[in-house]
Amino acid sequence: MTPPRQRPRRGGSQSRSSKSASGSTKRSQPTRTVGPDAGPEVDVHDPDGVRLQKLLAAAGVGSRRQCETLISEGRVQVDGVTVTELGVRIDPLRQVVHVDGDRIQLDESRVYLAFNKPLGVVTSMNDELGRVDIGDYLSGRSERLFHVGRLDADTEGLLLLTNDGDLAHRLQHPRYGVLKTYLAQVPGPLPRDLGKRLRAGIELEDGPVAVDSFKVVDSQPGKALVEVALHEGRKHIVRRMLAEVGHPVISLVRTQVGPIRLGDTKPGKWRALSSAEVSALYSAAGM
Template sequence: MTDRRARAQARQDVHDPDGVRLQKVLAGAGFGSRRACEGLIADGRVSVDGVQVSELGVRVDPQRAVIHVNGLRVQLDDSVVTLALHKPAGVYSSMSDENGRPDLSQFVADRTERLFHVGRLDAETTGLMLLTNDGELAHRLTHPSFEVPKTYVAQVEGKVARGLGHQLKQGTELEDGPVRVDEFTVIETTPQASVVEVVLHEGRNHIVRRLLAEVGHPVTHLSRTSIGPIRLGHLKVGRTRVIEGRELGRLMSSVGL
């Protein structure tokens, strides 16, 4: 098949004559002016439903087409929202706590979407949580098969031995089975206490606290600083921010969307 025929076949596969021009869709999604988006298309950096598109006449249905730019998914549905939340201590990972305890709903009371949380943090653990109304994204972020890494910073009791990281990467047996960390870094250590960073993709309850207690370093403070490519950064405690654009694209692409 010649290049011309291949391009024509690709255009036929993804072109929706009743749709919106692809460059207009991309411009509306924040990828620059229409002229800049035409450049992205002409350079072969855009795909629609898995097909690379390089022709400027292609039209798509924004509600149905799966579009990627530079390999990152573009979210075109304005009704879908994903938020990052810096959860304070003393708040339970629920949108409506049945016992009337402080829950996550207080931080999104001004939003009209029906949001649910992705994963959990125990009440005393602070840090990053994701709230979304995108059911497929939430499912993939929490399903073990996608192995989304999560990063925690923990203050623990005692001085951490030099070889502990290697030990944790090899695996530690807990009462509900073994766990292996992906990365372990000692940030600071003294004879009395240490600060460590732990990266793992496990999602079992209290997994970081139980793991560090098992190796002789009970946690005195714990915070989650990232979920996949999303980082807590300088987000203030109790505040939220919308995850959108390229950041959202990286998150979606990290779980195959």
Template sequence: MTQAGRQGSPRNSSGRGGADRNKPKGNTPRRGTAGGGFSGGSAGAGQRGQGFGSDRPQRAPKPREERFIDPDLAGSQQGGASERSSKPSSRKPAARKPGAKKAPGTPGALKPKPRTGAPGAAASRAFGSERFGQNLGPVRKPGRKKRPRTDVPQSELHDADGVRLQKVMASAGVASRRVCEEMIAEGRVEVDGQVVTELGVRIDPATAVIHVDGLRIQLDENLVYMVFNKPKGVVSTMEDPDGRPCISDFLKNNKNTGERLFHVGRLDVATEGLLLLTNDGELANRLTHPSYEVPKTYLVQVRGPFPQGIGAQLKAGVELEDGPAAVDSFRLVDSTPGHVLIEVVLHSGKNRIVRRMFDAVGFPVQRLVRVKVGPIGLGDQRQGSIRNLGKQEVGHLLASVGL
């Protein structure tokens, strides 16, 4: 067949005959009309119209009905199709809620919900912008009987030569001065045990004791509070005559090296975990005094299997050479072949108390780590490191012993 014949063949759509066969018959819409395909275009382009090669008249598509979007759910719908749920929401649309049609600020109108992570979300809490101490919960005070307190007029708390209360709070990092004024007006601030609601009160920062929502505000910048994660093999002393590793070896690179620090309590050489370091003598005495019953949390590893009834026996109390001892709580954390991990909480400060109690029930301790003292925990702090407590943590720690 000649080349001209091949060009006119029905199998070759590029020829003249092929182009005529691909033209749609009937009332073909002109180029530019809504929904129509292009003459001589591809099949995909024509099929996107009303129908390729159809004799029916073209109809304009119906306008799309805008779907109602609940403002309360709009944030979750922006995450993409992977986060959308095919199930209908059980929440009532905002337009159907009572007071939805009322103007903001009028009686009965809907109140805007505070957004999580908004700039002012944590501003109403004392030291709300700090990294540490956010999850310590409410302030816990020791369950000791307090003497009846007589109401003192706020005028007697006023010191004409002192500093305004809201300025002292803002300088201590509690919050901005405006938020501190709101805290005072709401009755959330105590000075020397007396609630203050007047904004003009002046105090002496050197002698005044301030609490916000029960949280003690430490105004003495010379006091130091730190957490040390003691490794195994380190002696719980500042100096060791035998030359063994001690706490001072880990303080060499700390800026508070010149301060004379106390270690609160002791851990034996084989025990790891949390040690508090401070130069606040009153706090150190109260944390170690048995009358304040400061709880301490330990993770204990023993050989397995661990039979039932041992935990109840430890909670009921075991007899030791220096008297009976009991744990406050007992919880099985993990169990693997040959090893069992247990969490115990107790407030006793006797020497090697945890090891001696487990020896008494026939399960010698293989590894022992103290993870918490009062409200202060190790978290993800690495072994051998020292960090300063946040002001919110210090406030919880002081409040736990009645300071």
């Protein structure tokens, strides 16, 4: 007599193994990939939101089709959850999106500008003493913008402007060590060990300071052009540091903040940062 065929047990070892490897996913309800240490499934779908691929395309990540491919390949995360379904909708004002680990700003009200502050202009949006300030160069804009850090009136160059308060705070905080790069003209000649001394650190009245990098860009009789990079943000730090080693600054230009370069932006002019530059700023700020 042939023994009766046994029905597979529900929840058997094979089923558990398969589920453990891939996790269960309901339509339009993306979840975290379930692993040995994974927490509970997280649904990031907002039925009242906007389709994810549409938002990514509008943010300049790529065409709608390219963004759909990024989602399908598991390269897009929403609030830390990898999304692979094309029907997902999200709230761009509330949820955080990363593509290949880079944060994408989806809020179209956010503004990110690179401004070339001219010599003699005060770092203020509305100077109480009536001096020429950076607000005078932005009179056509309606947004309430913050300047990320400051430049002295007698220092020119790159100043970041944004209405993204969280990012502005992070970029200025010493904890995140965002580098600022300057070109300084100083009296020459320069001793050969100047860079070594500055990298080792020197003592100022408010504590020690050390540069992250130093190089001589040009040298002429009686003067030299040097590039200094440091993450310090103390007042007049570059001028005080170079004066301490016997080479007071003649002129000073900030050329870079984190990954953002001044480039060929003319004094008194500004340009909007690209989506790639904004993502790079978020990365530099650890966001």
